Amino acid sequence: MTDDTEPQQFPLPAILTYPSSKTPELITQGAEGRLYKTTYLLPSVPCALKYRPPKPWRHPVLDARLTRHRILSEARVLVKCRREGVAVPAVYAVDEAAGWLALEWVAGAPVRVGVNEWLRRRRDSERAAGRGGDAVVTGDAPGDADLVALMRRIAGALGRMHKVGIVHGDLTTSNMMLRPWGEGRERPANGHAGGQGDGLLEGEIVLIDFGLAGQSTSDEDRAVDLYVLERAFASTHPRAEALFSTVLESAYREAFKQAPIVLKKLEEVRMRGRKRSMLG
Ligand SMILES: Nc1ncnc2c1ncn2[C@@H]1O[C@H](COP(=O)(O)OP(=O)(O)O)[C@@H](O)[C@H]1O
Ligand SMILES: [Mg+2]
Incomplete structure (x- = not known):
């Protein structure tokens, strides 16, 4: 037998030797949960803690089961x-019974923030040059190369995700981050677009928020993923809607073998969407 004062017989795993984390900072409060910025194991390692609090309006047993299921499902897909x-962010730790998931903190901003700021600046400079700044972005203006390059990187990221048998289920420009290049994450050789480049749209696409994701290799599911993003893009960044659809298609097509079939399905899904909106 050993007593407490004796040195450890075996070296302890790191998790048992580090000091505890700092006070969490609330980043977002969504319908389903809260996202905190905190640290993991070391005060210098930032961490995103996704917490799903109990829903008092749901039956407690059902609520606990749903929460457990969703957290485990998100962790599984991320891994x-x-x-x-x-x-995607690494999974540091998970406690599905307590309702949380500790993830690697992704530096940078959501794609939505970068794109909106970029569009705002573009409009301002168009106006300053005496042109109407609210025109549709066609991708032909000299500075538009950066936006087209970003859209291509988004399509590439989705293609890679679909290729490994995952569908996201909630693709929006808020659910993808633009992580600055660096530390083993080099800008791809053809990654620099040669646009006016204020760096707003630079960075690696990191997909996040896999709470509604699942394993699927169905072309219909993949097409719905693309359609959801297309609609989300249209409502968040209407001036770049048409450009997005075009670039998405051409870049996704190159991402994996099955892609052309998915894009054919996408046509059908769009058609259904149009019919539905006509029926009102
Ligand atoms: N791993 C992460 N690193 C940095 N920020 C993150 C991370 N995960 C989420 N966020 C930020 O928190 C927001 C909400 O997280 P998300 O996973 O999308 O949850 P929700 O289901 O509430 O939308 C994201 O839009 C993003 O700004
Ligand atoms: Mg989200």
Whole structure:
């Protein structure tokens, strides 16, 4: 038998030797949960803690089961993506009974923020040059190369995710981050677009928020993923809607073998969407 004062017989795993984390900072409060910025193991390692609090309006047993299920499902999908080389945050720890998931903190801003700021600046400079700044972005203006390059990187990231058998289920420009290049994450050789480049749209696409994701290789599911993003893009960044659809198609097509079939499905899904909106 050993007593407490004796040195450890075996070296302790690191998790048992580090000091505890700092006070969490609330980043977002969504319908389903809260996202805190905190640290993991070391005060210098930032961490995103996704917490799903109990819902008092749901039956407690059902609520606990749903929360457990969703957290485990999100963790499982993230681990799979990471293992297969899709850029997503690492899973540090998970406590599905307590309702939280500790993830690698992704530096940078959501794509939505970068795109909105970029569009705002573009409009301002168009106006300053005496042109109407609210025209549709066609991708032909000299500075538009950066936006087209970003859209291509988004399509590439989705293609890689779909290729490994994951569908996201909630693709929006808020659910993808633009992580600055660096530390083993080099800008791809053809990654520099040669646009006016204020760096707003620079960075690696990191997909996040896999709470509604699942394993699927169905072309219909993949097409719905693309359609959801297309609609989200249209409502968040209407001036770049048409450009997005065009670039998405051409870049996604190159991402994996099955892609042309998915894009054919996408046509059908769009058609259904149009019919539905006509019926009102
Ligand atoms: N791993 C992460 N690193 C940095 N920020 C993150 C991370 N995960 C989420 N966020 C930020 O928190 C927001 C909400 O997280 P998300 O996973 O999308 O949850 P929700 O289901 O509430 O939308 C994201 O839009 C992003 O700004
Ligand atoms: Mg989200």
